Amino acid sequence: MNKQTVISELQDILAKDHILIDEELKNHTYTKLGGKADFFITPGTIEEVQEVIRYAIRKQVPFTLLGNGSNVIVRDGGIRGIVLSLKKFRAIRREGNKVVAESGARIIDASRFALQEKLTGLEFACGIPGTVGGALYMNAGAYGGEIKDCLEHALIVDRGGDVHQVLAEEFDLDYRTSNIAEKGYIVLEATFQLKEGHYEEIKAVMDDLTFKRESKQPLEYPSCGSVFKRPPGYFAGKLIQDSELQGKGVGGAEVSTKHAGFIVNKDNATASDYIAVIEMVQQTVKAKFGVKLEREVRILGEDEEMA
Template sequence: MLNNQSIHHKLSEILLQENILVDEPLNNHTYTKLGGQADFFVTPTTYEAVQQVVKLANELELPFTLLGNGSNLIVKDGGVRGIVLSLKKLDQITTEGNEMIAQSGARIIDASRKALDEELTGLEFACGIPGTVGGALFMNAGAYGGEIKDALKEAVVVDRQGNLLTLPADAFDLQYRHSNIPEKGYIVLEALFELKPGNYQNIKDVMDDLTYKRESKQPLEYPSCGSVFKRPPGYFAGKLIQDSGLQGKGVGGAEVSTKHAGFIVNKNNATATEYIKSIEMVQKTVKEKFGVDLEREVRIIGEDPNKD
């Protein structure tokens, strides 16, 4: 494998220097404010550049990780080796008729607001989801009875070989908090949403109501990864955690929120290790008390600290 200087040189043939960061602390790019360094943190500004970065990683046999805006993600304290690709600079949102094209790096909240401005209904549920469009499709994000698969018509992706593909919504096997994008190794570049004409005030009223519900119930005053666990069949994760007496408890600087038990907050300069141990403590306690396995909704990536 090439040394870092040689890798940097090859990346410089694809990207401007301002779009290549070396040894970049990933706690600058996650909602939890956790995570070690990325060897290379790159932010392409064109689809072609994304394809070239993927092909370069393949050619050099470099580890390759895609990062959204870090809202539903925990990066371990040891950081991430190889190339971390961020699409945050691909953030354009356009509409034509009842259709919206939103690039992967755009926030799904901004897509819902754009829909409101254009008097289009179908993305109201997303007005409080903090992730990017790409991240929302990656996990079929949803809230308050709506989810991405309800509005998605097709998406443009790059595959593992660096090929550009346009695929219909049903190609992504969208289910509750699931898509096949991780298994396929796709990188989402843009999503095409099919919306419906609506009334501005009616759409705004729904979004205002959902925003109030979110802000009044969720611990937005502390860094967190959002909702930690998927909803177990027949139960609510937050209720199980609350009934287990876990609110206010945690490991180190991480704590199960006293405002909403489904959230774990970084209350006092937690490490990723402490945050992950807090998640495991919750899973163990709920399993012992109720016999229910809580499955993580949040992704965990990277290496443990002090790993050779």
Template sequence: MYDKLIQITSKSNVMVNELLKNHTYTRLGGKADFYVTPETYEQVQEVIRLANQENIAFTMLGNGSNLIVKDGGIRGIVMNLQKLSDIKTVGNTIIAQSGARIIDTSREALKEELTGLEFACGIPGSVGGALFMNAGAYGGEIKDVLTSTVVVDREGEILTLTADQLDLAYRTSNIPENGYIVLEATFTLEAGEYDAIKEVMDDLTNRRETKQPLEYPSCGSVFKRPPGHFAGKLIQDSELQGMQIGGAQVSLKHAGFIVNKDDATAKEYIDLIKYVQKTVKEKFDVKLEREVKIIGEELA
């Protein structure tokens, strides 16, 4: 398999038994059998087709900001599009490749004096990941500005889809169920004024830095907002802040975050998530639904 993968791309783009904790914001996760970083859309297509031909498991990994990989790692091919990271502006649209950071896309909008992406200035994920979960913050979300996307389907075919075809809703889309891999996204914005856009972005950045525990690895907000409630407030009122299992801790700075405080394992992190869910359910009869995605295998 290694020889076939390096024929598609190159030795520098294929790693064997790569530790995935090196590629996730939580710093959690075991090994990937093959970790592949294609540099062109055609290479992405060929890797998918190879996985199909060889009947080998295939997993797409964004930049790992809203993801927990279990300690046993992931079998088969893990593909990351971090090397597809171009961002360009055409009129009032920004076309960003999947591996570009959504933060950098918002900065491009600022540079070009385009308004609409300010909300994304603190979201740590990739463009592909942002579409995958319709990422949002501070009252804005991807579906507000997304016009279209280019994806690869399960068979390795390239499709161009409108935003309406993705069924974007609160922290969800049909991208996972259809097996799409995002290659690029087109955002349509409005002309704005540099100083006004920057003022909003500076304010949101300050709010994020003062309220979120950025000093420790984490997956960001662990839970979706339950109807009529705030997850962080429920967790705080359950007196869970500071609660720790192994190296994983409910953040003292923001109860909606679980941080990897001291070399946690994925099992400890996941066990703490489950404990928080159980406690909040018992105290307030509210079910906390995970926003973070969990993938991979348990340690044997």
């Protein structure tokens, strides 16, 4: 892969300011971790997304989709090839009692938009930091609600660069999972079926959930949010707390003293530090309680020595 050739060819598809070379991905992740992307691409139209995908397939250039980096760890060696960001796709609109939100919009903002429109059903998402696309990818949820409860359908681009409308039930949405990665879909926008409600009642629920989040989560430090899925019959945070792991870490990363389900970048951690803490937690909980903690967070990219 010749970088100058790829740059020249990408400029036939996108404006120059939509293509960043050797972009530091730590600037695009909530953990503030991650090496460089060879090409960081921010298309502004659906047609540009389609053309970038088709180009990557045709030229066999590695291709990775990155949301707003809230539930992902990028390794210190960064990501080879094209990293596609849909951060320019942020529009949110109302259609009847539905909210239609583009993939790059924050799911928090979709929840707040629903409040302003006096629509109920997205309150649970008022504290989830990911994008709409990322929320669909992992069927994000909190406080008893999840994306599959209100998703009607989504507009996607498939592996061949073609656009389709896909119904919610076709995504196989389950606890923190979907078939989006398996199918190779890129979500462009999502339509949520909501109900008419009362502004003050909706706001009261969102204010309560926001208070719970801010009082319990270590928002003062960079983190990827909740690291582990809830194991059947247990709570991950309780298992970690009972393993006396809070405050323990590797390098600049440690298990939060405020919420054991979080690992924080407390002091200029590397991605290797962060991943090492994840593995330490998994090994300790397995040894102490016989429970295997499964990661909710995705790990992307290469180790530094491989870059």
